[in-house]
Amino acid sequence: MNRLTDRHAVVTGAASGIGWEIARLFHTEGAAVTLLDSDAKGVHACAAELGERAFATSADVTDEVSLERSLDAAVRVFGPPRVCVNSAGVSTFGPITRLGLREWRRVVDVCLTGVFLSVKHQARRMTGGGSIVNIASLTARQPAEGFAAYCAAKAGVEMLTKVAAMELGATGIRVNALAPGLVPTPLSETLTQPPLRGGIVAATPLGRMGEPADIAPAALFLASDESSWITGDLLMVDGGAHTRGYPDVTESLQKAQRRRRR
Template identity: 35%
Template structure:
């Protein structure tokens, strides 16, 4: 495939960002745009948010399109990779940020909700990573989003944390399966981060208490996580097969 050269005279890198219409994914898409990437913003249902994310990438200096896809549907995911290749000429980076976080104690969680969590968070990671392995160009990067909750072990998060533990296992093994391919595979595991997903269903008292826990005494911001992802997507070539816990120093 022909690689596109951007206005700076360098070869344009291309990224797919799932969950790119909001939260960490959206901030990451814009951050990669600032680095001159062409970005496919993948969204689940809210087209208006996705189009706004596209505009943010373009305003930051990149090119972008929005594509709707169920990340757990292998046909839809293959089609979004096809669309990215047709539009931008190839794929270099996958940032898999799509996920859901319904919460309840283990004894009370509806098993239909558990199945939906596993389908979106765990199967979704497997399906998206599988296409990335088949499609990414040499020098590429796969960056999955896990969670510091795999270590923090908060009550109510058993199902969510179980899916993210699976994401970390996939990440570490896949990095070793790609020996010789010059493709890095890492996971970023944010702590509490100021996104709609985090704020949903929480009282202000609980939010304040969680924000006070790390030594930096604040919630993470999507920008904090996006900077780490941008490093792994670009210059961080010697970081491979790692889970990076980005939580401001919160202790398990």
Template identity: 40%
Template sequence: MTDRVAIVTGGSSGIGREAATRLGRDGYAVVIGYAGNQSNAEEAVKEVEQAGGRAIAVQADVADETAVAAMFDRAEQEFGGVDVVVNAAGIMPLAPLAELDLEVFDRVVRTNLRGTFVVDQQAVRRVRGGGAIINVSSSLTKLARPNYSAYSATKGGVEAITLILARELRGRDVTVNTVAPGPTATPLFFEGKPQELIDRIAAEPPLERLGEPSDIAEVIAFLAGPARWINGQVIYANGGSAA
């Protein structure tokens, strides 16, 4: 698949970075979309290249439609088109609903929900036939864990967008799916959590561990390439955790 091109938002860290590297192993040219950490983005580019792909890093606020359009422009200029879009950018401030500052809530909505909408809008206009749009949600939409109301609300919206967009793309030969990870060992997950809580969450799935970014990247790579008959679905990748 040396002629395949992917854009991965949130590609400088966590699940996005691992997904970019995994796609590089499949021979993709990858655009690493990142918000602000240029050093991490450059390291991610090197990892994709070491895996066998080509890569560039492009800074873009996913909620800014002009910046996102420019990122897609770069993909087309550098690599000739876009086949796969992975929406992995996200933020996760935690607080009980009654205590969450509404400015923080607005920021979560802007990045997680508006950001997905803006990126998907460009993807609809640009992704070539045979391509895939893969949004990233969270199993927290089902697990209903306290302190995650804002984050889970945005991810529920991402799932709704996915199901509708898949149907809007009838006749285009472009699949649209969501991957909904459970607790995964990323900097976003570990931030602000005491070890006791991390250990308790890790023990919940029948497999008795946290997910690894590579676990989620395998699902993304499957949806990006061979999984042509999976469309309009939410894939819960959480090791068996249940609500």
């Protein structure tokens, strides 16, 4: 049985990686899917691949006006959303003493403020209740040297999720987060190539990196009625990596950065 039949699902960051895999799975499960992304060309191509019951809209999740415009357009097409997944994200590498303020703000803006704005404007439009799933990260709980902005933003997403769950429970909206471990996508490109890849795999009890297809079913569980009494939680989907420490990738990443600058 399809678990999202006749439900309108909005997925941000849907043009690539984890967001795209979630959009595809939700579509297979019967949802009408709004794919939202700042990559206009990419998001239209993805929606075209899904065919009917798919609507593409381009918006920057850090821009409240553009985000509201896109969500209003989505409501006009498919009605109030019952499910929203917030997957739009960016990352950066840089030890704190060398991390520029502009770079810090870019990551915190997209990864944390973008989720705040998304939850705010999605919840206002989820008039029939439903489920919001925020994509956090293993690094919401596990510190990783060189990733201060990303870790801080993702830890913020966990707490934002809990507060949103408290505030929105009475309106029938559940809010949960997923914490993926390392998954090869454009965002994680440097970490998932050799030589860093080996250290990451060694720090993962299940002995491999994840795939977007490992993450999407967990998002489906949190989006569907199967999780109807779960809210305010963060589900680790990381091959058990949270049981160990984040491997020291600083030296290798700095070398890779220097090579790229040359």
